[in-house]
Amino acid sequence: MGLLDKIKPQAKLVRPADLGFDADGALKIRWDDGQESSFGARYLRANCPCAGCVEEWTGRRMVSEAQLPADIKPRGMTPVGRYAVQIAWGDGHDTGIYSWDYLLKLRGETGTP
Numbered sequence: 001m002g003l004l005d006k007i008k009p010q011a012k013l014v015r016p017a018d019l020g021f022d023a024d025g026a027l028k029i030r031w032d033d034g035q036e037s038s039f040g041a042r043y044l045r046a047n048c049p050c051a052g053c054v055e056e057w058t059g060r061r062m063v064s065e066a067q068l069p070a071d072i073k074p075r076g077m078t079p080v081g082r083y084a085v086q087i088a089w090g091d092g093h094d095t096g097i098y099s100w101d102y103l104l105k106l107r108g109e110t111g112t113p
């Protein structure tokens with residue numbers, strides 16, 4: 001690690017200030033950096049990060065949005081420590097743990113808000 005790395009200010013960790021599902025089942029997150037994200041239920045289900053949805057060796061995704069019901073909805077979510085939520089889906093799938101880091105990555109990819 002060089003000198004510049006040492007004097008560079010630490011990047012502040014961005015965390016949800018508030019989150020919940022809207023009437024359509026989209027996950028709304030208000031981040032503590034002031035941004036707000038909205039992830040559609042089907043999009044989020046298709047991007048489930050669990051071992052059953054992503055092939056371990058290749059990182060290949062085993063589910064796509066097209067394979068999921070258009071009207072898929074979350075049944076609920078459970079906090080996992082201070083870093084993630086576990087989301088249970090209407091299709092019975094409930095092993096996906098969505099960490100804040102992962103949701104921030106999705107925020108970057110989808111360009112939400």
Ligand SMILES: [Zn+2]
Nearest residue numbers: 048050053096
């Ligand atoms: Zn999954």
